[in-house]
Amino acid sequence: MSSSSTSALEIEIFQYTDAHQSDFIENLKEWVAVESNSVQPDLRKEVVRMMALAADRLAALGATVNLVNLGSHQLPDGQDLPLPPVILGELGKDPQNPTICFYGHVDVQPAKKEDGWNTDPYTLTEIDGNLYGRGATDNKGPVLAWINAMETFRALKLAMPVNFRFVIEGMEEVGSLGLENLLEEENQCFFSDVDYFVISDNLWLSNKKPALTYGSRGNACFFVEVECGSKDLHSGTFGGIIHEPLMDLITLLDSLVDPTGCIQIPGIYDSVAALREEERKLYKSIEFDLEEHKNNSGVKKFIFGTNEEILLHLWRYPSLSIHGIEGAFHEPGIKTVTPAKVIGKFSIRQVPHMDLLVVKQQVVEHLKAVFSKRNSPNKLKVSKPLGSKPWLADVNDLSYKAARRAIKTVFGEDPDFIRDGSTVPVARMFQTITQKSVMMLPIGAADDGEHSQNEKISRHNYIKGTKLFAAFFLEISKLHRHLHETSHTETNN
Numbered sequence: 251m252s253s254s255s256t257s258a259l260e261i262e263i264f265q266y267t268d269a270h271q272s273d274f275i276e277n278l279k280e281w282v283a284v285e286s287n288s289v290q291p292d293l294r295k296e297v298v299r300m301m302a303l304a305a306d307r308l309a310a311l312g313a314t315v316n317l318v319n320l321g322s323h324q325l326p327d328g329q330d331l332p333l334p335p336v337i338l339g340e341l342g343k344d345p346q347n348p349t350i351c352f353y354g355h356v357d358v359q360p361a362k363k364e365d366g367w368n369t370d371p372y373t374l375t376e377i378d379g380n381l382y383g384r385g386a387t388d389n390k391g392p393v394l395a396w397i398n399a400m401e402t403f404r405a406l407k408l409a410m411p412v413n414f415r416f417v418i419e420g421m422e423e424v425g426s427l428g429l430e431n432l433l434e435e436e437n438q439c440f441f442s443d444v445d446y447f448v449i450s451d452n453l454w455l456s457n458k459k460p461a462l463t464y465g466s467r468g469n470a471c472f473f474v475e476v477e478c479g480s481k482d483l484h485s486g487t488f489g490g491i492i493h494e495p496l497m498d499l500i501t502l503l504d505s506l507v508d509p510t511g512c513i514q515i516p517g518i519y520d521s522v523a524a525l526r527e528e529e530r531k532l533y534k535s536i537e538f539d540l541e542e543h544k545n546n547s548g549v550k551k552f553i554f555g556t557n558e559e560i561l562l563h564l565w566r567y568p569s570l571s572i573h574g575i576e577g578a579f580h581e582p583g584i585k586t587v588t589p590a591k592v593i594g595k596f597s598i599r600q601v602p603h604m605d606l607l608v609v610k611q612q613v614v615e616h617l618k619a620v621f622s623k624r625n626s627p628n629k630l631k632v633s634k635p636l637g638s639k640p641w642l643a644d645v646n647d648l649s650y651k652a653a654r655r656a657i658k659t660v661f662g663e664d665p666d667f668i669r670d671g672s673t674v675p676v677a678r679m680f681q682t683i684t685q686k687s688v689m690m691l692p693i694g695a696a697d698d699g700e701h702s703q704n705e706k707i708s709r710h711n712y713i714k715g716t717k718l719f720a721a722f723f724l725e726i727s728k729l730h731r732h733l734h735e736t737s738h739t740e741t742n743n
């Protein structure tokens with residue numbers, strides 16, 4: 251449905267988009283077919299191939315594309331592995347137009363059919379209006395939707411209403427390695443004329459209602475390692491007479507959070523920004539369907555029972571999750587061995603105004619204190635391999651106004667204004683480094699299953715997302731020009 255204020259130009263653009271749905275879906279099929287998994291080193295060549303495909307598509311639109319080499323990084327075994335290049339692309343330099351920098355990533359989380367997928371994760375498959383495949387929503391679909399919107403203007407021979415800049419990376423799923431340095435280096439060059447940053451790498455809060463995102467949590471990832479010696483031991487020969495590393499580790503992991511979700515590390519909540527009354531009211535007014543969210547998760551019961559508590563704990567309080575134990579036996583069957591070294595992996599989602607250095611110190615002190623009570627002779631090591639800060643935007647920025655109007659035009663309703671419990675490290679990087687406006691404009695629905703089995707984007711969201719981006723180009727162009735004409739007139743008077 252389109253609102254009554256849809257212009258003739260928008261109608262022409264939307265009709266083109268509808269008529270070319272199959273082409274746009276074919277493009278997504280081609281991208282999903284590339285197993286650009288950035289987590290597994292032996293698939294790095296596929297990430298590099300994916301970057302080249304994305305660069306070609308931008309170049310076909312007439313963009314100048316630079317594949318920037320980021321050097322290499324060290325794997326846990328000490329081996330050096332080249333990082334995939336980052337795409338810096340640009341199209342348009344009209345001084346009358348606003349310059350929008352779009353960020354996206356084309357690497358994906360790992361996926362195997364045997365993990366429980368109903369279809370091959372690398373063959374985009376449409377079932378009941380949903381397009382299933384790894385990366386369909388995170389993040390290949392949204393990146394292509396932006397490109398489709400540009401392609402529509404080009405195909406209809408319409409003047410581009412904005413200047414485009416692109417940052418497309420291939421290491422987002424492992425913490426955007428190497429990106430921050432590049433952004434700092436390019437701040438006065440590539441980013442110098444950017445007015446607005448737009449990121450489309452998160453989901454709506456609802457399965458059906460569009461959203462605009464003005465905040466995301468950061469993340470501090472921790473490894474806690476316990477080692478008793480250089481080799482695994484037979485539990486019949488040594489069990490009961492040694493301090494087993496896995497027992498030490500389980501005690502340490504068990505000490506982190508209580509069953510109400512409250513983090514047990516002393517001091518961790520000390521600097522969390524106090525909740526303001528307007529904020530509480532805002533949460534009350536958001537249309538959030540707790541039952542729908544529960545169904546999307548597949549679990550029977552959440553820790554919290556009200557919308558407000560759930561949103562507070564997802565968006566503006568820290569949370570701690572345990573992700574795995576390296577070195578512990580995890581295959582089917584029985585193995586009566588005690589591992590010599592185990593590494594527990596957990597992360598703490600950061601909110602304003604937590605400080606990563608302070609958090610690390612609190613974690614280390616807590617783990618050491620718990621460990622010392624066990625009188626274990628084993629070696630304890632704690633490290634923080636990755637840390638990203640939270641991000642919070644000003645919803646009065648012009649880009650939010652433009653996006654809100656575009657959403658109303660395309661979806662016929664106002665968006666929810668939401669924060670995101672997950673982390674898009676680049677949002678905070680753009681904001682801190684460039685001091686420019688950053689907005690997250692998601693097109694995926696809450697049930698898209700990012701990082702999960704049977705990830706999808708619906709045909710509806712992919713196509714409407716394409717229209718949304720096109721409508722956004724027009725709205726931000728209008729508002730930006732108006733603002734600059736007004737300020738120019740004021741200066742002259």
Ligand SMILES: NCC(=O)N[C@@H](Cc1c[nH]cn1)C(=O)O
Pocket residue numbers: 388422423424425451452469471636638672673674675700
């Ligand atoms: N859609 C964004 C996303 O899923 N981001 C990851 C990024 C991350 C954070 N810590 C390590 N990686 C997320 O888990 O939030």
Ligand SMILES: [Zn+2]
Pocket residue numbers: 355388389422451
């Ligand atoms: Zn993503």
Ligand SMILES: [Zn+2]
Pocket residue numbers: 359388423700701
């Ligand atoms: Zn992701």
